[in-house]
Amino acid sequence: MSTRSDIFLTAVILSERGESKDPYSRLGCHPEPAWRANAPSICHPERSARSGFLSRLFCGTGGRAAEGSAVSSCGNEGAHLQARRNRSHHLSSRGDFSPRGICFSRLSSLVLVSLFCLLLISTLGSAQQITPWNQIQAPPLPAFTPPEPTRVQLANGLVIFLQPDLELPLINATARIRGGAISEPASKAGLTDLYGEVWRTGGTKTKTGDQMDDFLEAHAAKIETDNESDSTSISLDCLKNDFDAVFAMYLDLLHNPEFRDDKLQLAKAQMYTGIARRNDDVGSIVHRESLVIAFGKDNPYSRIAQYSSVAKVTRQDLVNWHRQYVYPNNIVFGITGDFDPKDMEAKLRPAFDSWQKGPAAQQPDIKFTEPKPGIYFVRKTDVNQSSINLLDLGIERSNPDYYAVTVMNEVFGGGFSSRLFNKLRSEKGLAYDVGGGVGSGWDHPGLTNFEMQTKSATTVEGIQGLDDEIDDLLKNPATPAELKRAKDDILNSFIFRFDTPEKVLHEKMAYEFYHYPLDFLEHYRTEVEKVTSDDVARVAHKYVHKDKLAVLVVGNDTEFGKALSSLGPVQDVDITIPPPPPGLMGEGGQGGPQ
């Protein structure tokens, strides 16, 4: 019951390019955790991680937007001690004589405590031995060596990662190809969106996309193509017994795409729908305008498709794109699933060996200039809540300061116990959604973004709240306790970076793609361990400039408590959608949305 329509919907309605285009992508915040698609539904069938639109539409009220990769703590000694001191009080006040109360005597030796508890338990005839949470001794984590994929490089330059995972009878593969939206001509913005769709739907020389659909769906298999800011991709997902047939079709699509024009027209109509709807949703506006403000309107990372630019794209453009980029020396290919790596390599080599090298994809030369500080306002009259974003250019991940920045972000704006969450959500009750940090991109500056959503009446209060926290960050960067919490959080959850073979594969593919050392993850852990309070203070001053931040507000100013202008000059941002060229939509020559 999983359908692709959710994906279309997200892609089309929100008209957003892949997440990778958002260099500072916050984690979490799925109203409902992704889970299997075919269970009798709690909610509805579309439940993939990409179904944000639909789950928001139809689901219940999702959890606590725990934004960011989480900060955290426990190292707050003061808090601990006080909590312990009060344990006996609360127990007596509950009138609850439990072994736990006894355990928490002032006995300093854990051994004695637990012995005492054991005695007491036997006396009471209860089998319950409870250890207070802050006295639980975790055993060491069992040694774990993440399964490393085998890397093979063919003579034609193709890099292959083989990652066996024998648990389930499935096989997944992805080829990531250099060259994406940032390389498309500005006058044809949207070209790679169309390419990423029509490559698959347009079929091959010998099979239409519809025929492929019939075959694949009957086998519960997928072959899909996609596009991001700096790459395109072609992937497969099938039961292992179907692999040979599905892989043959995959190769056919890789080498002989047809880009049939009817599917190009279909894809264009869907993009027009997305363009027409891109101001319906606050999130869509914020995503788009944040990039424009932070990176500049002409920066390829912030470019958006318009009716006119989409209309200009022809089938020949797609054919040319394919000819220009899809060569083995531009590709990182990864495969995981139920196979023997030697057998699989023996299948892949002949499939790829004879493929001729082509011209290397050129990385476009992109200038990044800092955003112009000020207050930017988008008026949206059908909302009762403002979205506030404080924006700046971030850093590159290869920057040696990346590790200290990561720790700073954990302290400040990530997770359930960050300063922003504690102050603006829990203490002031101003926001459901609040967080942010200095962003980092693999090969270009990320997007620095401190953000919240608050009711219209407290818009100015919200901005000032964020400002105050930024001031405080610069004055009081991170206490030793905060530093410890942040590092504990990153390091203790580190295993979740590589707890499945698929995650390891994707990490390695990213390093390969961006020319990072393949042991980057190990390096990351070591470097995070080394970060000091001074490092955090230094990077806070270096990368968080209150006066340089551009403030984007999307909201309904008829409901504002204080006027935005009380904070300084306000620049209105016009998000009017440029109308389509005459006659574009057919239907009697009528233009834009009805």
Add this chain to the structure above:
Amino acid sequence: MKLWFAKLAALFLLAVVLPLAAQDLASYERRVSVKTLPNGLTVVLWRRPEAPVFSFFTQVDAGSAQDPLNETGLAHMMEHMAFKGTPDIGTTDYAAEKPALEKVEQAYAAYEAERIKRVGQDPQKLAQLQKAWENARDAAEKYVIPNQFGEVVESHGGVGLNAFTNYDETAYMYSMPSNQLELWAALESDRMMHPVMRQFYKERNVVMEERRMRTDSRPTGRLVEQFLGTAFMANPYHRPTIGYASDLQSFSATDAADFFKRYYVPSNMVIGLVGDLDPDVVFPIVERYFGQLSNTPKPVEPYTVEAPQNSVREVTLQDPAQPFYLEGYHRPSYLAPDDAVYDAISDILSNGRTSRLYRSLVRDQQIAAVAAGFSGFPGNKYSHLFAFYAVPLPGHTTGEMQKAIHVEIEKLKTQEVTDDELQMFKTRTKADLIRGLAGNEGLAQQLAYYQTRYGDWRELFRYLDRVDKVTKADIRRVSNQVFQDTNRTVGVIQTQTASSQPGPGASKGVEQQ
């Protein structure tokens, strides 16, 4: 028990596509252990030793459908409060905090009694009472260590800390390194026993922001609230999970505590645990910590059955947003014998590029960007809706969406689906089951879900048996039963631009077939 496993294995060999059998699904089964504690809490554990981590999913069998009258949003509010700590977590001095919190409740009750007076409200008194309430809150606030629960989880390596509330259930989840199992048991049992309603009224403001974000400031959020209020009259699905604004402004921490006492009892909860966990080690720990939960019987749920709909209902939202079409037909709950038939209909209509609605509305007629039909809206524990929606392309109307969807519905009622379509549904359902076994988090959720809903997690697999029995005649029969004009509610977003304000009564809605 042994016999049962053998039977199940045989079922898989027969029913499931070949690679599944070859993989020996029975071996998956041997990884599962179930324990029901004397207090009624059931824990389903799936051993998955691939990496030293685990995920859990606590499912409380109560959702917003259980919100008391005038207290919509309370189940969800309680979910938020489960992150606020306990007497042991989140406070510098619980002995002092406890009476301070009691004073907040007294002050709030006095304030609220005056605030909701319809006649004879004394503004001066109201202001005084409000001030007293605020002072009491400030006094209690002094003891708070904000978000310490989250801090403890995350600093010990917890990830994915979250929860959700829907109409049917409330759920809590995160993942940890496997050596933190005992800490998890301590934290999770503690908050399921002694949640403290600290910072309640600030958190209520947070939830109001959540409502603004999800419902008020989102076109489809606005539509769905109106739509469900129209499609359901008696059944609790007519009320929003997030709560009405006035209820959010009214209910108290005492109300949330009452809700907790009634529904958060071990016999009303199931925990799914998946990961590198040895049941011989884990179950004694679980018993020690969760055995402390009081032995209270599962709450009995009186429930108003929705009266049969005998009229077409319609909601038209005049909105700045682009047009959107939604319609729904009442169907019985997930326990209906035909449940899998609805899944077949949904699959054939909506799953992928071969689906009927995609091929008809999107590919061939080119009037919609997306079109689909699905069950389980807005929940499925009680009788609910089989719904359809479509997103028109620019220049196309919601009326065209309705017409095209009804053509597809009519086909289901008058002609049998093809053998290929039915087979595709069955094949994909089985493959999706396999894919669903891949992640600890999703698997923990499924175990808890099936155990709660069917009293046996094995229904996760037995479902395939029900799927296999679905026939073409079933699909036609059920379509004729359910897709009736008088069983339909329609919801439409009609674009209203500032320059084209329609006069009164200008709204045409959707022409009916």
